[in-house]
Amino acid sequence: MNYTLNQLQIFLKIVQTQSVTKASEELHLTQPAVSIQLKNFQDQFDIPLTEVVGRKIYITDFGREIAEAAENIINQVHAINYKTHAYKGQLSGRLKISVVSTGKYVMPFFLADFMNQHQAIELVMDVTNKHKVIESLEQNQVDFALVSILPTTLHVEKLDLLQNKLFLVGNAQAKVPARTKADEIFKELPLIFREKGSGTRQTMESFLESNHISVQKKMELTSNEAVKQAVLAGLGYSIMPLIGIRNELHSHQLQIIPIKGLPIITTWSLIWLKGKKHSPVSAAFLHHLEEEKDNIAHDTFRWYEQY
Incomplete structure (x- = not known):
């Protein structure tokens, strides 16, 4: 056996993510580099650590036992590093x-x-x-x-x-007459939501429900950055945290749409x-x-x- 600490870390990340691609992203390595290290690690065992069915990787029972041992080894290495720093008074x-x-x-x-x-x-x-x-x-x-x-x-x-402040936001070209009611805004353009499980989405849905607003058109995107880019492109409006749109407001790429009941403050x-x-x-x-x-x-x- 001649495996390295780096190989143990890579294999453990693959087991945790169930994906070579996701492991490479989280480790900030290229996918080919991760695949090579996985192969070099697996070649040291007579029993398979993984199985590939279709395009999906599965961890064998033996592989899971090796992953558990790898995690213990990595934790011990961290403990050695921490003790070294502690000895120095850090x-x-x-x-x-x-x-x-x-x-x-x-x-x-x-x-x-x-x-x-x-x-x-x-x-x-x-x-x-x-x-x-x-x-x-x-x-x-x-x-x-x-x-x-x-x-x-x-x-x-x-x-x-x-404080966390959330406003209704549109792009620079959006023209909403003053005193337009919230439910009227969403008749023409869709409201852009975050995915289910998002706190921003939960806040948006609470606002819509409490104000009896029915959204006729909606889009769902899986990141705050994706929502921001969609609003910039003019695909619709969204209720967004102020914290993430400072630069776009200062450069006048986005604008806050005044609506009764906003901002929501958490x-x-x-x-x-x-x-x-x-x-x-x-x-x-x-x-x-x-x-x-x-x-x-x-x-x-x-x-x-x-x-």
């Missing part, structure tokens, strides 16, 4: 955070100073939709989650970081399972945010106040 370990997709415009600014102060810390931040964020929190796979709508099915504690909150025992790293990060969150919000998001 705060070290992993900080794992799951962030709803629009939160990618928020969370990095609340992380930057802390990560710069403690460079031995390894950050793992997953950006996905609300459903998957809550799932990872429920399974205790992460230290914290960033959401704009609190889960109703979990007992959590929270630290509020920033709060970006860092949440964690109630009663969770924080690691030294996550406890230090929480303490940092409690001390600095107001300064970060004021210094970085001052532009928010004009809307």
Whole structure:
């Protein structure tokens, strides 16, 4: 046996994602590079680790046992690195955070100073939709989650970081007469939704339901960036978080459509399972945010106040 740590990491990621393509994306490697390393790793075993049926890869029972062993080895390597840093008096370990997709415009600014102060810390931040964020929190796979709508099915504690404002948005060419009722806007152009499981979609649907608005035409896209590009192209309107459209508003590519009942205001909150025992790293990060969150919000998001 002459497998490498790199091969173990690649194989484990393939098992976790059930896909060579997805594994290559998450590892920031080319697909051929991942395929070559997988083949080199498999060639060292007499029993198959994977099976390919059609175009889909399946992990054998033996492969799953090897993946479990690989994960243990990788964790031990991390532990050695952390002990080395600790011996030097440095705060070290992993900080794992799951962030709803629009939160990618928020969370990095609340992380930057802390990560710069403690460079031995390894950050793992997953950006996905609300459903998957809550799932990872429920399974205790992460230290914290960033959401704009609190889960109703979990007992959590929270630290509020920033307001989240959502406006009806159209492109620069959109012409909506003043005092046009919301239900009239959507008779001609579709309303563009995020996918099911998205917090933004949940907020939109609550607004439509409470205002008795029936949407005759709708589109569904799977990322905030895709929604923004569709609005820019004139395909319709969407109710979007202000945090993700700052540049387009300043360059007059997008415009806010005044509608009664908007903006919708929620709060970006860092949440964690109630009663969770924080690691030294996550406890230090929480303490940092409690001390600095107001300064970060004021210094970085001052532009928010004009809307």
